[in-house]
Amino acid sequence: MPIISERKKVLNIYKDAAEKGWVIPCLCTENLTTTEAILSAASEFARDNHLERVPVTLAITVQYEHRSQSRNYTHSRNWETGLKLFRADAEVLMRKGGDYENVDLLLHLDHVQHDLDAELCESDLSAFSTIMYDASNLPLEENIAKTKAFVEKKGQEIMIEGACDEIVDAGGEAHNDITTADKCADYMKRTGVDMVVANLGTEHRASGKDLKYHGEAARAIKELIGPKIVLHGTSSVSNEQVCKLFDDGVCKVNIWTALERDASPKLLEFLVHNASKAAGPGMVEELRQEGYLTEKCATGEKESLTAFTTVARQDVIFQVMKKMVREYLDMWYVL
Template identity: 45%
Template sequence: MPLVLDREQVLGLYAEAAERKWVLPTFNAENLTTCEAILSAVLEYGQTIDIPDLPVIIGITNLYPPRPQSLYYTHTRQWQVGLRLFLEEMKVLLSDTSPFAELRVMLHLDHIQWDMDAEILHWDMCSFSSIMYDASNLPLQENIARTAAFREKYGHSVVVEGACDEIGKTGSANQMYLTSPDEAERYWKETGVDIIVANLGTEHRAAASELRYHAQLAREITRRIKPCLCLHGTSSVPVDSLHNLFNDGIRKVNIWTVLERESSALLFREMVKNATKIVGHEEVKRMQRDGLLGPQAKTAETASVEYFTTTYRQGIVFEKMKEIVTRYLKAFYRYKKEND
């Protein structure tokens, strides 16, 4: 079906998800391969659990300094070109003749910056199912004022996600800073946003290490407001710690880093394993002399078009991303079968 963009329909999907005890995953993407991997994983997983129209959210950031994804979408490095192409490609992928036509897909504009993304606000905001307005680097009072103004202006036509805190902010004593329930409650009441991002102990672009998702804090915030939290920095904690998010009041999660981190590692390994097929034995010998490849790297084969193409590399990334997406789908849509 066409993209689900209308505010009422989007809220309807959130209500349906809550009814089924699903947490809606948002997978961010900055290229077509990632978009297709997400859709392909959702389609296949939906078929295995007998929900062929499984909903999913695909997100993209614009000029968000830590990762301006619309810039990376094309090599023009122009956000207008990247963002338009993302939207057009998603439309085509959800059109009648596409294998993904049955899926219910929402588009999320992520981490819109209150200052540098001002120009995008002249766009048609109805191109997106939801928008995260991010003024979290400002003091709370100013963050609230700007977010409330944004919600006032666009909240009637698009679902608005607000960030009451920066994610992964550290406190003065180098302690992990967490959002207090008081702050979250005030932000919620004064901005009126649909979805709230709070700092629950995770961190953007970090690998699973000592970081911990603070479930108790999520529950306390939820008790003060209502179940409408969105977890960012999801890649920074093990997926095993995320199986109970629904009961903590989390209704949406954002995922990106893990897709790139793990697919890159696999791509590297596969390319080393197939070194001669990719670059030919002369180049492999040169790399062995330079100490970049070990003596076990084969030198007997010649380069092959099956291995030195962009298609080969993207194929490995695509399959790995599908596998990762499926891992999260199992965590967030798992309740369906248990409840049936």
């Protein structure tokens, strides 16, 4: 099915998901391999469970200073080029007669900055399904005023997610307080956003699953605004902590760090196990002499297309990411 971008249809996707008790995963990408791994996992989930179709969200940041995925989508590091490539990849993969016709694809613009992305915010957003308008680095009253103005201007065009608190980066000195229900409800009422990002204890770009998700805070928010909470920073906590998110009022979960972080060790394992075929006996011997590899890697095998090509490396990443996305779908799409 084509990409779903019309606001009314997007709202219906979320309404249908809520009726099923589903939490829609919003998976960020900065390359084609990740993009297709997400679509492939969703398509497989639909087939395996005899479903006509399932929704999934592909997301990308634009000029977000912490991680501009649009810039990373192209080696020119031009965010406009990267954003166009992101859309083009999605459109080709979702074309009629393509490989993923059983997926209802939503395209999300994540962490769109009120200042750095001002040009984008003024542009035609009709090709996208949802947007996170991010003014969370401003004092709360300024955040509310900016977000309200954006909703008034673009709210009839696109489904809007706002952030009443900034979700901090792991490893930094800042640690935000858990968002209170009253604060979240007041923010939503005054801005008119469709969904709200709340700080529930998670952090962006965490290197380990060592934080605590505060479900009790989410449930308190749910009592006031309903199931309209968006959770960011999910990679910083274990799946066991977030397996019942819909019951807590969460309707959408943003994920990226875990996909990249957990795929990297598998790529390293593949390259070490196939060291000679990936780099040649000479390089293996050099690294062995330097103490980085052991005798076990010195197989004497010649370089092989099965190990040294970009395709070989990308396939390792693709398979790991696809498996992870499938696990998220199995967890949040309860049948």
